Amino acid sequence: MSSRIIADAGMGRRVEGEALVAKDGFSARYDLDRARGVFSRSEHKLAGQSYVGRVLVLDAAKGGVATAWMLHEMNARGVVPAALVLNVVNPIMVQGAALAGFTMISGFALDITHAIPNGAWVEVDPTGERPFIRVVGSNA
């Protein structure tokens, strides 16, 4: 079990899941096939991979405003990541997570996409005064 990596901000509930990690951005409209639950933009580093139930660890929020509704829509169908962990958020991700009751933390003293191994089993806990992510095991 690794030590906690503290985030600047967080919302939602505590979750555990397998980390899906890439030094790339995130936008529900630009990057996802939300019906199939996979990354669909061919240039994305996670193209073709399922995000369902995974803890997405990515670099920065990208794109437009649609994600503010889409997280809610994805949540309602259960075709949704377990949590979103970002180096840099934009307001849209925050607004979308607030509407959907979605777990998200962001802002770290290091590059979180380098600190978390892809495939690791991680805990994300935004509920305390110091939101954090930590590796609790390997799924590889």
Added chain:
Amino acid sequence: MKLTDEEEALRAGEFGPAAQWAIEHQIKVGEYLRASDFVPVTQAHIMADTESLGPAGVEWLERMAQLPPDERRVRIPTITDPRGTDFAAAHRLKQQPWMLDLERRAIAALEALGVLMTNTCINYQTIMPPVLREHVAYGDTGVVIYSNSVCGARSNFEGGPSALSAGLTGRTPRYGYHLDERRAATLVVDVGWTPRELNDWGALGGIVGRLAGDYWQVPALVGIDRIPGSDELKHFGAALASYGSVALFHIVGITPEVRLDDDVLLRGQALRRHGVGETDIHAFHQSYAAAIDTVDVVVFSAPQLSLMEIAKVAGLLDGRRATIPLLVVTSPQVKPDADRLRLTERIEAAGGTVLSGMCFYQSYAREMAEANGWQRLATNSAKLVNIIGGYGYRPALLSMEACIEAACRDGRIAR
């Protein structure tokens, strides 16, 4: 967050459950983003197409719309981004009845909340442009970046739920681009070649967006050697917001907050600096178009076209015939003028289709591709090129002239 007496009353439900939900939502967002208090806003602009909302989002709006009238209505002028269809032309796009039903339900719910269904992403050209230092709560990234940068207004990206909240409460959390200190440049881009065509402006926006990298970056451009027009800045801003999630730019000597270099080349700070030239813009185009020889559909959209853009399309099509689908998408405010001035008639006589009140990528683009056999798409919008790949298309970014040429040559792209 520090709350006024009125905001405490909103939170306590004294203005009804819709406003109570709205201010709770805004407090969650504001606390996450370190807002100290609220700022009053004069207008809100809601993105709420049903492809984004889904049935769950429409049902959510309908529940709010079922509240008593005095407990559900917005308290400031609140307008809408494009919808997911043009009902008059949905059959030509092979959109399905369930899409139209969902749109009708969303429209009915939004109208019950007192929202003005303007259905446009170019409200800064057609409805009521904000003025310098006016605080607003706009959705659609292209609307926000143009309003912030060209008009000097103050808005963050407000997604549908937050823009609706601002409509219901008349305020928004004071963070980001409502604050003076956030509006200073964080990087400088030396532009060695001033774009000529709209797609070149979009390409420049895409390049600068990639350089900027995230929402909190504010690029300042130097070296633009003439005053760009509204459509040029529209395409530049829309692409910059799309590729970089950027909400504010400055062009030294042109946009209102940076009359002088000293206004942005800040107070002795060393900003990171990049250069962009003609070869970069050419390479940006090539990165999309090089692998495509023919296209299945040509789309002018994202942002919706101004009257001047439509007039140019009509002029380029005179005496010609489009042999593949050619879609021209504009706002419900521009379309009547295009009809009255017979621009619509000229475009449709040449085989094109003029659509109103929608935007291509917000209109079930994946389902339209499957229903119509569209895979390869040509457009002069860098923003559309950036978005549409995620819906399974292979896009080419071309000039308006080259798009028309492809449309009239069975989709073949001239080299």
